[in-house]
Amino acid sequence: xxxxxxxxxxxxxxAGAFLLAALFAMALSAPLLxxxxxxxxxxxxxxxxxxxxxxxxxxxxLGRDVLAELFHGARTSLAVGLAAAAAALAVGAVIGTLxxxxxxxxxxxxxxxxxxxxxxxxxxxxxxxxxxxxxxxxVVVVAIALGTWTGPARVARAExxxxxxxxxVASARAVGMHPLAIAxxxxxxxxxxxxxxxxxxxxxxxxLTEAALSxxxxxxxxxxxxxxxxxxxxxxxxxxxxxxVVPGIALVLTVLGVYLAGEGIVEATAVRRGLS
Amino acid sequence: MTLLTVSNLTKRYRRGGKAVAAVDxxxxxxxxxxxxxxxxxxxxxxxxxxxxxxxxxxxxxGGVEFEGxxxxxLRGAALRARRARLQMVFQDPLAAFNPRAxxxxxxxDPLRIHGIASRTERPHRIATLLExxxxxxxxxPRAIHEISGGQxxxxxxxxxxxxxxxxxxxxxxxxxxxxxxxxQILELLLDLQRQEQIAYLFISxxxxxxxxxxxRVILLDAGxxxxxxxxxAVIDAPRSAIGKALVAAAPRLHTxxxxx
Numbered sequence: 001x002x003x004x005x006x007x008x009x010x011x012x013x014x015a016g017a018f019l020l021a022a023l024f025a026m027a028l029s030a031p032l033l034x035x036x037x038x039x040x041x042x043x044x045x046x047x048x049x050x051x052x053x054x055x056x057x058x059x060x061x062l063g064r065d066v067l068a069e070l071f072h073g074a075r076t077s078l079a080v081g082l083a084a085a086a087a088a089l090a091v092g093a094v095i096g097t098l099x100x101x102x103x104x105x106x107x108x109x110x111x112x113x114x115x116x117x118x119x120x121x122x123x124x125x126x127x128x129x130x131x132x133x134x135x136x137x138x139v140v141v142v143a144i145a146l147g148t149w150t151g152p153a154r155v156a157r158a159e160x161x162x163x164x165x166x167x168x169v170a171s172a173r174a175v176g177m178h179p180l181a182i183a184x185x186x187x188x189x190x191x192x193x194x195x196x197x198x199x200x201x202x203x204x205x206x207x208l209t210e211a212a213l214s215x216x217x218x219x220x221x222x223x224x225x226x227x228x229x230x231x232x233x234x235x236x237x238x239x240x241x242x243x244x245v246v247p248g249i250a251l252v253l254t255v256l257g258v259y260l261a262g263e264g265i266v267e268a269t270a271v272r273r274g275l276s
Numbered sequence: 277m278t279l280l281t282v283s284n285l286t287k288r289y290r291r292g293g294k295a296v297a298a299v300d301x302x303x304x305x306x307x308x309x310x311x312x313x314x315x316x317x318x319x320x321x322x323x324x325x326x327x328x329x330x331x332x333x334x335x336x337x338g339g340v341e342f343e344g345x346x347x348x349x350l351r352g353a354a355l356r357a358r359r360a361r362l363q364m365v366f367q368d369p370l371a372a373f374n375p376r377a378x379x380x381x382x383x384x385d386p387l388r389i390h391g392i393a394s395r396t397e398r399p400h401r402i403a404t405l406l407e408x409x410x411x412x413x414x415x416x417p418r419a420i421h422e423i424s425g426g427q428x429x430x431x432x433x434x435x436x437x438x439x440x441x442x443x444x445x446x447x448x449x450x451x452x453x454x455x456x457x458x459x460q461i462l463e464l465l466l467d468l469q470r471q472e473q474i475a476y477l478f479i480s481x482x483x484x485x486x487x488x489x490x491x492r493v494i495l496l497d498a499g500x501x502x503x504x505x506x507x508x509a510v511i512d513a514p515r516s517a518i519g520k521a522l523v524a525a526a527p528r529l530h531t532x533x534x535x536x
Contacts, residue, residue: 167371170332175386175435176359186374 006268013264019257027078030071038072038224039064046240060232060243070250072224076214077254080137081207084144088202092149093188093195096156100191101164101183111157114150122147126209130218137220140213144206151202152195159191193269200262204255211251226251277344279475280306280329280443285338287324298324299335300499308442309473313486313507315522316496322479324499326447329477330364331355343442360390360439367448369428373420379406379431380416386438405434409464426457430464437468445477450485462489483526487511495519 007013030038042055042065049058049066057066099110117125126143133139163169164187172182213219214227226247233243285302288295299321306312314322327333329340331347340347342362350358366372373382383402387393393401403413409430420428429449436444446465450458466489468474480486486493490507495518503516514520 167366167368168374170327170330171364171366171372171432171435172374172385173332174330174359174364175439176356176389177385178356178389189376190374 003265003268007264010264010267012260013268016257016260016262016264019253020261023074023078023254023257026071026074030068030075034065034068034071038068042068046236048240049242049246057246058240058242060229060240061236066229066243066246069224069229070226070247073226073229073247074250074254076137076220076223076225077207077210077251080140080144080210081203081258083141084148084206084210085199085203087141087145088148088206089152089195089199091145092152092154093156093192095149096153096158096195097160097183097188097191099153100157100160101179101187107157110153114153117147118150120147122205123209123212126213127216127218130213135213135218135220137223140210140219143213144209147209148202148205152198155198156188156191156195159194160187163187163190197266200259200266203262204258207251207255207258277308278305279308279310279343280477281339281341282325282329283339283341285325285328285340286336287321287328287333288336297499299328302338302496302499302501304494304501304504306443306475306477309469309475310492311469311476311478311490313478313480313490313493314496315480315483315486315493316502316518317481317522319498320496320518321499322481322496323447325496326364326445326477326479330362330445331359357390360386361441362443362445363436363439363441364445364447365429365432365436365449368452369425369432370421372432373428375421377420378416379418379420379423382420382431382435383416383438386435390439392439401438405438406431408437408468409434410460426453426461429453429457429461433461433464433468437472437474440472441474443475443477445479447479448481449478451480451482458485465489481522483511483522495522 041063043052043059043063045059045061045063047055047059047063050056051058055065055067057070060066060069095110095114099107125147126140129143129146130139169182169186172186177186210219211225211227211230214225215231217228217231219225219228229247230244233240233247237244282305283303285299286297287299288297290296302321302325304312314325316322324333328335331350335348342358345358347358380399380402383405384398387398387401399416402416406413406415411427411430411434415423415427420431423431432449449465450461453461462485465476469476478486478490487507492505493507493510494504495502495510495514495516497516497518502518503510503514510519511523514523
């Protein structure tokens with residue numbers, strides 16, 4: 001049975017994949033369905049949902065189209081979540097591989113640096129970084145990656161410690177391969193599966209951290225973000241709760257989708273690795 | 277001139293706070309084109325010696341002289357370049373290859389690393405190497421896990437001879453193969469030795485195989501040399517206790533001799 005058919009037989013995984021597909025569709029169609037600035041005023045302020053055909057989810061305090069903001073917010077969430085997770089996984093895998101493969105002093109230094117990053121709560125680190133450097137999309141990505149690369153680094157190191165004792169690493173040395181080539185061509189690709197298994201959790205956490213940062217006003221001010229929308233709606237929570245609830249639900253479904261689909265992929269591929 | 281001279285080689289491991297000598301004051305030499313067998317029970321230090329000679333691990337004491345140079349003094353790029361002359365074939369033909377590799381990539385590595393053939397020339401060289409070890413060139417794009425154990429060991433031998441070495445360390449290279457394949461691989465090794473004057477450090481626990489392919493044999497016991505000499509003479513009439521025990525443990529030898 002192929003990994004794909006195993007994936008499709010798991011209802012949670014399929015549900016997650018649907019949520020993710022919907023999210024990607026929103027993100028990709030946003031500039032087509034809602035051309036122009038989603039932060040522009042589109043109608044009367046605080047219009048409740050399902051009142052006007054042109055503004056199905058109503059408007060916020062300034063009269064901006066909530067549906068347009070939601071679609072454009074999906075772009076930010078996805079972009080930041082995926083970019084931050086990719087950066088964290090890449091940095092973590094490289095540092096973990098170097099530490100595990102080199103051993104000795106290099107290992108010691110790299111792992112103490114990892115400890116230092118792990119001791120500081122990831123969110124505080126991101127908060128401090130963005131407040132110092134200033135909010136922009138790139139900075140938010142770096143800020144989130146800064147607090148999340150340690151997990152992949154530890155997993156990669158543990159895996160490399162076992163792989164470096166295998167015969168094929170010895171035979172690569174015997175052939176005369178450069179140690180860096182051995183680390184990145186022979187060892188790293190084989191250490192990746194358990195590291196990649198972390199990716200769903202990391203993407204989900206990155207999306208939440210991005211939302212939290214923009215809720216606190218530390219997101220890119222030129223982009224619509226779900227966290228920012230929730231923060232906007234907070235001031236009128238009693239009179240217009242939908243302004244916070246709608247982006248909140250979007251956030252929950254996104255994180256759920258990422259997590260379920262990610263777990264589904266890990267489960268489906270783990271069986272194959274176990275058998276071979 | 278001797279090809280490889282090993283003198284007073286010692287390697288200790290710490291187990292439970294006290295040092296255990298895996299290899300204890302071992303000295304031997306190998307001449308060009310000669311097969312020297314290292315035999316002994318498990319734990320006698322055979323594989324440790326192989327890894328010490330290959331510089332996969334570092335000795336605690338002793339010297340290794342290879343092609344007239346102090347092999348232990350080589351570092352970094354000089355060591356990697358010299359490794360072309362000293363290759364190794366491992367026991368488990370599956371574990372010795374990157375699980376993601378293809379046959380072509382395995383054979384491409386030594387040719388690329390040691391600058392033996394240009395990028396355009398390499399596919400041709402890989403095909404020649406495969407044919408040299410009795411495989412078809414069509415095997416090149418296959419993944420290592422797709423081919424049989426005997427084919428894998430032939431690929432391992434092709435990788436070892438790609439850099440035209442003067443010495444190949446065969447660490448139980450035929451022990452994991454079934455009997456019919458084992459004979460073919462041994463034939464291939466002897467054939468390569470005759471044609472290219474390659475010397476072998478042949479590590480095995482199977483005295484029958486040792487008697488068939490080795491010129492000289494060293495019997496090891498607990499990291500020390502128990503007995504050494506002409507392979508046939510030693511195995512036909514062992515003098516050391518461990519030699520007698522090893523020969524007694526392989527009853528096939530006697531039947532073969534009685535019949536012949």
